[in-house]
Amino acid sequence: MLTNSRHNGVFLARLLASAALAPVFVSTAQAAGVVLPPGMHLMDGDFVSDPQTFEWGTLQIKLTIHDGAITAAEALQMPSHRRRSVELSEMAKPILLSEAVQSQKAQVNIVSSATLTSVAFQNAMVSALTKAVAH
């Protein structure tokens, strides 16, 4: 019996925060990359995280555990970004140049990208794993 699930959640959160999750996509590969500490066992089955609310919406994931290992991760809810629009003043909007995105072959030194769902993803993982911990 898990007597202190909050404590366990914090422990898992630390574990996940230190794990090599460079999350751009929520994927099974990411979830499977989580290394469990010795002595912690997961029950087989599907475990759904509590919904995690962050800046742009809600993330909820389902983990599938088989033979004690994470074999699948699925996003049940993902932020959709359909927001109330900003109430703009009466001024007319400028016309902005648009283009279809195209792969560039140019050499670059650094790549800029978003990692935003990572914290919510980690929280969702913690939530689902906490439910999967065998007691």
Place this chain on the structure above:
Amino acid sequence: MRETRLIMGMPVTLVVLDACASQEHLDAVFEEFVAVDNCFSPYKEDSEICRINRGEIPEAGQSPGMREVLALCERTRLESEGFFNIARPDGFLDPCGMVKGWAIRNAAQQLKRMGFENFYVDAGGDIQAGGKNENGEDWRVGIRNPFDPAEIVKVVIPRGGGVATSGSYVRGPHIYNPHTGVYGSDDIVSLTVIGPDVLEADRYATAAFAMGREGIFFIERMAGLEGYEIDAGGMARMTTGLARYLPC
């Protein structure tokens, strides 16, 4: 010198080209990132932010860094008409959306104080570069294709400025447009902002992304900021001044 470490759950890369750079210099900068994580992590029960959220630290007892970050959060909340908000529905204050850009800017300032000129700091895809690259040219930053992480879709040259990208990289459902007869989507999947430094770029990218379709116009109205937005249909829009950051 070049090194990547995982801090705050994301890869942090330091590249310093100046010949006098040593491992001790990089260690010192990484130590600052770890100190920031220890202070602001919502996962660490003894972090200052968790203690503040538990009511254990009065406002007067906050560290200078915490005070600076919380003040920046409040300023950004007001500037963005509430779209940038660190208060979660459960009342927990989580300034993570500000901390990354702040930490990168601090690291770049630290490198400059050490006397370095040619470097960049990249934490989770947000970037502050200084000086020139190994070929003596301006640093070139690619914007990742939100639909294929192996590709870039745009090259920008920030020339001492900072670059930050907000996004979800989740493809939303397509929407049928009865006026054009084609399927499109209202969802913005990626918004890159170039600003005077990475802190400015990051906080406005976060705020503007939360505005959805209006975000690029918000950036357009802000002096000193330029933006490049990509929607779920694969169309990009850019602010009118972006051209000065594009390669010729």
